[in-house]
Amino acid sequence: MFEVIKGALSLGLLWGIMTIGVYITYRILSIADLTVEGSITLGAAIAAHAITRGMNPYLGTLLALFGGMAAGFCTGILHTRLKIPALLSGILTMIALYSINLRVMGKANVSLLRMDNVYTVFENLGLEPTWAIITLGAIGVVVIVCLLYWFFGTEIGCAIRATGNNPYMVRAQGINTNSMIILGLVISNGLVSLGGALIAQNQNFSDIGMGTGSIVIGLASVIIGEVLFGKRNFFMRLISLAFGAITYRIIIAFVLKLGMHSNDLKLFTAITVAVALALPMIKDLLNPPKIVIGEGGQDA
């Protein structure tokens, strides 16, 4: 039991980083960006390529971050400059990345067994492997959440948030919405790719198929986080993404324990997301929102 939760916690933290990336496009920019399916694998591929060639795993992981940013940039250019719809732009980059990822890895699956990775440092400090992952994952999540909380409070960050909300208004305030969309996609896919690199080093291999369905897992985590852990303020929202990803992993671990065949996992995830997306509606149906009007017509 404890082992299951520990495993879910470690995996959830790593997927949490990816989830934060998905959140930036899905909630902040209001774009369902399918690039992530390719950029998560790209991160894994770059890290695997770097590590198998004896590069420092931290440097390899950093390269994965840059690779994902480049992928996001491509989608951004397709969408803003070439006026291709966002969904299709993401699909195009995702498909292109399939070939690129094969090129980077050289084959469909690269093993990282018995090679030093980013977690080795923590294991050398005497931490048990899973705790090493949890430690690094938690540090990663906290650092990224703090950085993003700061960034989205700056002038540029505010401009990105406003762009996802009302692009007409943003242009009228002299902001280039195209640049803001590109920047958002770059940051998002950078994080997704970083997550992919960390996940590959956790599972000790990189596989060409590991990105399949990752957008759905990301969305599931975003929604679970929001539903269970609230939307109080921006900082809590970011933190709740990691909790959402962890909860998702716990759910998966339990259904596997209960005897679900792992081949059915993607079907299960898709249904979970469909239900989760419908949750606000179901909630309203079962329990209509109570409206309280306070003095002076202010919302109580």
Added chain:
Amino acid sequence: MLRIDGAYKIFNPGTVNRKMALRNVSLSMKEGDFITLIGGNGAGKSTLLNCIAGVYGVEKGSINIAGIDVTKSSEYKRAALLGRVFQDPMMGTASDMILEENLALALRRGKPRGLRWGISNKERETYRELLSHLGLGLEKRLNVKVKLLSGGQRQAITLLMATLKKPKLLLLDEHTAALDPKTAGIVLELTERLVHENGLTTLMVTHNMRDAIRYGNRLIMMHDGRIFLDIQGEEKSKLTVEELLTRFGSASGQEFSYDRALLS
């Protein structure tokens, strides 16, 4: 302050839906001019405003704002010179962001945005002060998401945002059309006060003839993509709705048929 020379705008060129929305429109505004722009549906009022703002480019002709040729520059670049309020109260503000964030976005119009914090404490004081002048109690609601405010409040906020950083030209596109008469009146009074206090050069589209006559120092009427009437000075101040209708008839060779304008 504004000079438009021979502007043409054609929508859907080369298709059956081709529509010439502006036909050889030329207009010159002096600093401090407050023009009310009136005309029926499809007259080209909003198109003219959108062409000035850079939402659309013009097919022919040139647009010059405050001595800068902006004919080819994009919407967001022109925004540095312009303040804009739209017909739809939802369009001028970011509804999921809080009031002070919206104002902070507007305060930085035309300035390069960097990694400085999005709002400073000093600004908040200014916002509170300016909002209290609106008399809508908004100074206490800086942390409220704009989507929770009424259309009239949002339009007042958009107006404040458009003038927060003094624009070279203020463009108002039927900005009271979606409001109830009482709120529309409040917003119009506020408009006049802000225009007067800041000495703003203003171009206001309206469908209301009375408002068009009452506000501003110059009245322009458009029909079928052309400017038909241009009345200013003393002539404008003596203008009546009846006279305006007659003059439009003789200038355009047809009766002004625009129910909404007549009824209001």
